[in-house]
Amino acid sequence: MQRHRVAVIGAGFGGLFAIRALRNANVDITLINGTAYHLFQPLLYQVATGVLSEGEIAPPIREVLKGQDNVDVKLGWARQVDTERKVIDVAGPGIDYTVEYDSLIVAAGASQSYFGNDHFNDYAPGMKSIDDALELRAKIFGAFEIADLQTDPEAQERWLTFVVVGAGPTGVEMAGQIAELAHRNLVGQYKHIDPRKARIILIDAVGAVLNTFGDHLSTRALRQLHLMGVEVELNTKVVDVDLTGIEVESERGHQRIPSMTKVWAAGVQAPPLAKQIAESAGAETDRAGRVMVQPDLTVPGHPEIFVLGDMMHLPGDDGRPLPGVAQVAIQGGRYAADVIKRRLRHKDAPAPFKYFDKGSMATISRFSAVASIGKLRLSGFIAWMMWLAVHVVYLVGFKNRFTTVLHWAVSFVGRGRSERVATEQQAFARRAMRDYGDPYRRVREAEEAQMPAETTTGVPTETTTAVPAGKHPAEAEKTKATVGR
Numbered sequence: 001m002q003r004h005r006v007a008v009i010g011a012g013f014g015g016l017f018a019i020r021a022l023r024n025a026n027v028d029i030t031l032i033n034g035t036a037y038h039l040f041q042p043l044l045y046q047v048a049t050g051v052l053s054e055g056e057i058a059p060p061i062r063e064v065l066k067g068q069d070n071v072d073v074k075l076g077w078a079r080q081v082d083t084e085r086k087v088i089d090v091a092g093p094g095i096d097y098t099v100e101y102d103s104l105i106v107a108a109g110a111s112q113s114y115f116g117n118d119h120f121n122d123y124a125p126g127m128k129s130i131d132d133a134l135e136l137r138a139k140i141f142g143a144f145e146i147a148d149l150q151t152d153p154e155a156q157e158r159w160l161t162f163v164v165v166g167a168g169p170t171g172v173e174m175a176g177q178i179a180e181l182a183h184r185n186l187v188g189q190y191k192h193i194d195p196r197k198a199r200i201i202l203i204d205a206v207g208a209v210l211n212t213f214g215d216h217l218s219t220r221a222l223r224q225l226h227l228m229g230v231e232v233e234l235n236t237k238v239v240d241v242d243l244t245g246i247e248v249e250s251e252r253g254h255q256r257i258p259s260m261t262k263v264w265a266a267g268v269q270a271p272p273l274a275k276q277i278a279e280s281a282g283a284e285t286d287r288a289g290r291v292m293v294q295p296d297l298t299v300p301g302h303p304e305i306f307v308l309g310d311m312m313h314l315p316g317d318d319g320r321p322l323p324g325v326a327q328v329a330i331q332g333g334r335y336a337a338d339v340i341k342r343r344l345r346h347k348d349a350p351a352p353f354k355y356f357d358k359g360s361m362a363t364i365s366r367f368s369a370v371a372s373i374g375k376l377r378l379s380g381f382i383a384w385m386m387w388l389a390v391h392v393v394y395l396v397g398f399k400n401r402f403t404t405v406l407h408w409a410v411s412f413v414g415r416g417r418s419e420r421v422a423t424e425q426q427a428f429a430r431r432a433m434r435d436y437g438d439p440y441r442r443v444r445e446a447e448e449a450q451m452p453a454e455t456t457t458g459v460p461t462e463t464t465t466a467v468p469a470g471k472h473p474a475e476a477e478k479t480k481a482t483v484g485r
């Protein structure tokens with residue numbers, strides 16, 4: 001007899017914790033994920049700044065789930081879900097396939113939003129994927145190298161100016177790490193520049209850094225950023241981004257900041273799959289494209305479809321949508337698994353989903369963080385130690401935890417950076433792949449023509465679809481605006 005089939009889209013926090021909670025359930029699980037690894041997004045900025053390797057924050061899904069026999073891991077991007085026929089249409093690498101389900105858990109995360117200014121993405125990569133982090137690493141370390149070669153002081157300054165847009169946790173952490181690099185780790189390694197002269201500018205349209213942490217911690221974070229030499233420009237709106245600079249508007253008027261390295265850490269939106277599922281199921285989406293779910297995380301009229309994590313819109317106790325943080329996804333994943341298990345055992349449904357807020361944290365520099373836990377507000381070294389402990393606990397895999405702690409010691413106790421390798425492919429591949437088109441299509445065409453693939457690859461054709469590195473072909477059209485978070 002066929003067992004109950006559970007399909008899971010997304011092996012992020014939500015998907016992975018749901019699958020683990022179904023370990024002993026009498027179900028067959030098919031996991032569909034666009035990449036072969038689970039990504040621990042909170043530490044992406046450390047990959048971008050050479051503290052950690054990409055492998056440390058992205059263990060292979062198959063390895064993570066190797067002890068769980070009821071899971072079939074499939075690589076591919078879920079393109080659309082037919083909610084009536086209960087079939088998922090998936091675009092794998094050069095091969096399309098479908099997956100049928102009885103229950104579906106959708107946890108496909110969120111993408112970067114450029115608030116309608118898609119072209120900003122060309123020059124200010126976001127920070128949502130390993131590709132983004134490696135591109136930024138290449139650009140950041142490359143900027144110091146190129147600055148060292150410049151003879152024109154203006155050009156040198158342009159290469160030594162780093163602009164981070166968005167003063168939420170990701171932007172603050174990124175700006176803090178670039179400042180540490182410039183003012184501490186790289187000092188004394190160049191003959192023609194002084195890295196300490198680098199400008200790190202953090203911009204936000206609102207009037208506070210880490211504004212969700214409240215006034216007290218926000219002020220602390222601002223003071224620490226100033227101490228580290230980060231220039232913080234609040235109430236400042238980015239109006240354009242190009243290769244050599246960024247244009248902003250504030251009460252001081254219009255200003256151009258010459259800068260070769262820009263990072264976008266502002267704004268998220270749900271991926272196109274959220275809209276497609278909502279349309280197919282007759283559900284609504286919010287302004288950020290997230291699916292409005294019921295209190296049991298299911299889509300109205302479809303008790304078999306759960307949407308959770310960054311993709312869902314569910315009001316919390318204060319009436320505001322639950323935040324896009326790891327704990328919301330983790331707890332949502334466990335909850336959905338519990339509902340499925342209870343149904344299979346003909347037990348009553350659990351109480352509606354209730355998010356237990358374990359608090360928020362953000363690091364600013366080594367030995368300095370802020371933490372908001374219940375009524376407790378902590379900053380400085382104690383908060384940093386807590387941040388360290390929490391991140392080690394939630395990193396997946398013992399080996400990764402071990403090497404991560406080792407690399408933190410190298411960077412935070414010592415003055416090194418363990419991962420400074422930066423290649424031209426990392427810096428330029430995203431745009432090159434967009435021009436090149438879908439590589440799998442080329443292979444397929446070569447196979448169909450029964451010719452060796454090598455003889456045809458490298459020949460651009462006008463008909464190829466532009467596909468950004470690591471992105472679903474369906475997202476190609478939106479690439480300039482919607483890449484990762």
Ligand SMILES: Cc1cc2nc3c(=O)[nH]c(=O)nc-3n(C[C@H](O)[C@H](O)[C@H](O)COP(=O)(O)OP(=O)(O)OC[C@H]3O[C@@H](n4cnc5c(N)ncnc54)[C@H](O)[C@@H]3O)c2cc1C
Pocket residue numbers: 009010011012013014015032033034035037038039040041042043044045076077078079107108109110127128169170271273308309310311324325326327329361472485
């Ligand atoms: C830079 C950064 C820093 C962060 N820092 C923190 C922090 O300090 N603390 C915190 O609590 N939260 C933090 N977050 C937020 C946290 O990472 C997210 O809230 C959490 O990852 C959401 O989990 P999820 O399961 O909904 O989605 P994700 O973890 O994003 O997982 C989505 C998965 O779905 C896959 N996927 C996407 N589309 C498809 C598709 N069409 N088909 C198949 N697979 C697909 C992706 O490859 C991915 O594996 C941070 C996020 C970022 C980007």
